[in-house]
Amino acid sequence: MAVRFQITIDCQDADAMSAFWSAALGYVVEPPPAGFLSWEDFLRSNDIPLPPAHSISAIVDPDEIGPRILFLRVPEPKTVKNRVHLDIRSDRTDDGKRQKISELVEAGATEVRRVDEHGGWWMVMHDPEGNEFCVT
Missing domain, CATH: 3.10.180.10 (2,3-Dihydroxybiphenyl 1,2-Dioxygenase, domain 1)
Incomplete structure (x- = not known):
């Protein structure tokens, strides 16, 4: 049986990268879980600290075929290929x-x-x- 996976991309601005890659791939920014109007509402409801702005974002295939892509801010810049x-x-x-x-x-x-x-x-x-x- 195949294993579900996501692709994680280190970055400086997770929101900007989500916007670019969702346009490039025909993906959408991942909606919050059912019953929540926003990710902030979900996090607060589950006593999870809110992350800093632009530090985490995910995009998903609206047809649920391709993998989820997660963007995470890291402190170091990209340096090599x-x-x-x-x-x-x-x-x-x-x-x-x-x-x-x-x-x-x-x-x-x-x-x-x-x-x-x-x-x-x-x-x-x-x-x-x-x-x-x-x-x-």
Whole structure:
């Protein structure tokens, strides 16, 4: 049986990263548990201290297929290349890739370099905090 998992991304501004990645992936910011109007209400109701602003946020697949992605503020900045990264799969046509790349740049991503290999190409990009990802 498969194991459920989430992806956790260290960052400086969890809310900004949630906004970017929810737009990039078609995800939504995770709603509070049933019966609560906000995460703050849930935390207060369960005697859990409120975290500092912009320090934690999560996004989820509205179709409940993809994994939950959690963003956590950490004190240290990103310093080296990611050992793991996400690939955003477009419709694989040149126009489809270009359109997705354009949407991501508009949302705050940066193009790094185009890679042409094995008869195809993909774009290496950075999210707003400099984490690498690719559009394939």
